[in-house]
Amino acid sequence: MSGAARVGLTIDGRPVEAAAGASVLKAAEAAGIAIPHFCYHPGLEIEGNCRMCLVEIEGYPKLELSCSTVVREGMIVRTSTDRVRAARKDVLEFLLAEHPLDCPICDKAGECLLQDHYGLHGRYAGRMAEVRERREKKIPIGRGLILDRERCVLCTRCVRFLRQVTRTGELGVFERAVGSELGLAEGRPVDNDYSGNLVDICPVGAITSEDFRFRTRAWFLDRRPSVCPRCARGCAVVVESVTGYPLAAGERRVYRVTAGVNPAVNGHWICDLGREGRREIDEGRLGAVLRKGVREPGLAWPGAVAGIAAAVRSVPAAERPGGVAVVLNARLTSEELALARELFVAGLGLRNVFFAGLKPGRADGLLLTAERMPNGRGVLEAGLSPRPPALEALAAARVLIVFGPYLTEHFEAGALGRALAAVPAKFLVSAHAGPLDRLFDAVLPVTVPAEKAGTYTNIDGLRQGFSRAVEPAPGVVPEGAVLARLARSLGLDIGDADAR
Amino acid sequence: MSGAWTAVKEILRGTGITARHFFVNMGLHTLGLFGVRTKRRGAVTIQYPEVRKPLAPRHRSLHRLRPRGDGRPSCVACMLCVTVCPAECITVEAAEDPDPEVQKAPARFVVDLDRCCFCGFCVEACPVDAIRMDTGEIRLASTERADFARRLDRP
Numbered sequence: 219m220s221g222a223a224r225v226g227l228t229i230d231g232r233p234v235e236a237a238a239g240a241s242v243l244k245a246a247e248a249a250g251i252a253i254p255h256f257c258y259h260p261g262l263e264i265e266g267n268c269r270m271c272l273v274e275i276e277g278y279p280k281l282e283l284s285c286s287t288v289v290r291e292g293m294i295v296r297t298s299t300d301r302v303r304a305a306r307k308d309v310l311e312f313l314l315a316e317h318p319l320d321c322p323i324c325d326k327a328g329e330c331l332l333q334d335h336y337g338l339h340g341r342y343a344g345r346m347a348e349v350r351e352r353r354e355k356k357i358p359i360g361r362g363l364i365l366d367r368e369r370c371v372l373c374t375r376c377v378r379f380l381r382q383v384t385r386t387g388e389l390g391v392f393e394r395a396v397g398s399e400l401g402l403a404e405g406r407p408v409d410n411d412y413s414g415n416l417v418d419i420c421p422v423g424a425i426t427s428e429d430f431r432f433r434t435r436a437w438f439l440d441r442r443p444s445v446c447p448r449c450a451r452g453c454a455v456v457v458e459s460v461t462g463y464p465l466a467a468g469e470r471r472v473y474r475v476t477a478g479v480n481p482a483v484n485g486h487w488i489c490d491l492g493r494e495g496r497r498e499i500d501e502g503r504l505g506a507v508l509r510k511g512v513r514e515p516g517l518a519w520p521g522a523v524a525g526i527a528a529a530v531r532s533v534p535a536a537e538r539p540g541g542v543a544v545v546l547n548a549r550l551t552s553e554e555l556a557l558a559r560e561l562f563v564a565g566l567g568l569r570n571v572f573f574a575g576l577k578p579g580r581a582d583g584l585l586l587t588a589e590r591m592p593n594g595r596g597v598l599e600a601g602l603s604p605r606p607p608a609l610e611a612l613a614a615a616r617v618l619i620v621f622g623p624y625l626t627e628h629f630e631a632g633a634l635g636r637a638l639a640a641v642p643a644k645f646l647v648s649a650h651a652g653p654l655d656r657l658f659d660a661v662l663p664v665t666v667p668a669e670k671a672g673t674y675t676n677i678d679g680l681r682q683g684f685s686r687a688v689e690p691a692p693g694v695v696p697e698g699a700v701l702a703r704l705a706r707s708l709g710l711d712i713g714d715a716d717a718r
Numbered sequence: 719m720s721g722a723w724t725a726v727k728e729i730l731r732g733t734g735i736t737a738r739h740f741f742v743n744m745g746l747h748t749l750g751l752f753g754v755r756t757k758r759r760g761a762v763t764i765q766y767p768e769v770r771k772p773l774a775p776r777h778r779s780l781h782r783l784r785p786r787g788d789g790r791p792s793c794v795a796c797m798l799c800v801t802v803c804p805a806e807c808i809t810v811e812a813a814e815d816p817d818p819e820v821q822k823a824p825a826r827f828v829v830d831l832d833r834c835c836f837c838g839f840c841v842e843a844c845p846v847d848a849i850r851m852d853t854g855e856i857r858l859a860s861t862e863r864a865d866f867a868r869r870l871d872r873p
Contacts, residue, residue, distance in 0.1 A: 321796075321845075322794050322796030322798065322822075322845045322846065323794050323795070323796060323821050323822040327796075355818055355821065356818055356821065431814070432795065432812040432813065432814065432822050433812070434797070435796075435797050435801065437801065438797075438801075
């Protein structure tokens with residue numbers, strides 16, 4: 219913090235230091251003093267319309283907004299005097315005068331700022347004699363978002379997000395006074411790849427997501443941080459799942475993926491592609507070892523790994539460098555890639571180690587990168603070269619080990635099928651079921667990134683460690699365990715402990 | 719040897735107590751038949767299931783979901799009963815309701831009576847007074863496990 223000027227002030231009798239130009243609210247938060255607020259969001263410009271963050275500042279005749287007042291040397295701030303408390307009560311009374319008693323059916327209940335603040339600063343006995351305004355309760359505003367105008371407290375976080383972050387400006391506040399309401403500008407629906415953030419930033423339940431709507435309650439969810447594996451940016455995400463396991467048929471395990479906070483990478487936002495990542499954790503997963511595309515009862519993954527090891531051993535050591543081919547992918551963690559290098563390149567001396575992956579998409583200039591595999595930099599750091607697979611080399615192999623279902627991204631199905639038919643022993647290690655399953659001798663089910671711990675290096679070279687965000691689905695193991703066991707079966711002495 | 723003697727002694731003592739209750743009660747009931755008022759009455763046995771004791775108004779019996787005007791349950795699927803249930807016996811699946819005034823309704827509301835401890839917390843937690851335990855139904859025995867998972871959202 220050298221260089222930036224620091225300012226000393228007193229908040230609630232406590233000496234606090236803050237960067238010059240910071241708001242009183244930020245300074246208080248940094249000192250562990252919570253000031254209630256709705257419209258203030260650290261990722262957006264200050265608006266100061268909710269009037270919830272009023273504090274008493276010595277020398278000012280009236281209460282001041284802590285979110286928009288800049289700290290000054292020697293400032294004396296009080297956040298919990300009777301005057302401040304009374305003001306908060308009055309502000310909340312006005313907000314709640316028009317707020318429906320929807321908590322039982324509101325998705326936001328349990329993580330709602332209005333509920334939290336009411337618990338601390340509420341005027342519990344209502345004195346509203348007038349009839350509440352009735353407004354529309356279910357307006358689709360595009361991208362699976364539903365607007366409830368009764369619940370809206372007009373904090374304009376969503377309006378500011380769409381103007382300042384995505385710069386698409388679909389939403390606005392229309393009409394005046396009690397008639398003010400949130401609406402779509404020119405009737406154009408919300409249509410941008412960051413729309414899911416509106417649900418996260420809405421401090422009440424005014425904007426909810428169709429995908430999550432009514433599925434569960436916020437307090438049942440176990441929230442654990444992870445790193446998004448859907449592009450090379452490596453945004454911080456929070457995987458929200460139910461802990462009780464196994465589940466009844468049709469029940470969801472991961473209910474949603476929301477934005478985590480990482481100022482160095484994504485700030486407070488993630489894209490909708492990352493949010494949809496919840497589907498790949500739950501849907502289309504392999505749960506048991508397959509042989510020629512059919513479930514093989516009684517064959518657990520150690521048995522399948524023994525099968526791979528036997529196939530590799532059947533190739534004479536002198537012919538292995540050309541006879542055994544491996545296809546890796548950049549979704550493997552750096553630890554697993556290091557293990558793969560030790561095993562396939564240093565240990566077996568293979569010449570044909572390829573990398574398959576998703577086709578690059580379109581970068582949107584905000585967070586989403588064109589590269590759609592999360593650990594491309596990690597591949598280089600591990601000392602591997604990201605060569606795309608060559609069909610002739612695959613077809614010429616006597617043993618083929620493929621990690622991930624990405625070969626279909628590189629070759630069309632017919633040619634790939636013919637090439638694989640020429641390989642006498644072929645094994646697939648994959649988290650998801652796919653068209654490749656029946657082409658391989660055996661398919662091993664493995665974890666998705668959210669189910670394992672490891673390190674990804676993002677497109678800017680930032681190495682990010684993450685830990686397990688969801689308990690693994692039944693019957694799956696991390697790729698690292700497969701690699702370590704394969705190495706042990708082949709008599710190679712490489713870091714077994716690193717795999718776990 | 720002394721252990722066996724103690725056992726015989728205890729059996730005889732127990733039989734004596736049972737016999738005493740039998741003769742005392744028989745004597746009291748016989749006196750009652752002849753209209754003699756005694757200070758103590760004979761023990762009362764209810765001949766269940768032919769004869770039933772009335773249940774207290776606050777007695778907690780099998781759950782029910784109170785219907786709305788149109789017969790559908792008034793439950794809004796807020797899952798507070800699921801949250802509060804100490805036996806974790808309630809499963810609620812919510813669905814969108816076509817009525818905009820209702821919005822959220824249960825697609826499935828199951829109480830697993832195998833696990834329910836009849837504490838009545840669900841009744842207390844319900845914000846819309848939808849679940850009640852006032853059916854008076856206490857004969858819940860069954861030989862089929864599936865019978866204990868009761869769907870309350872449909873009759």
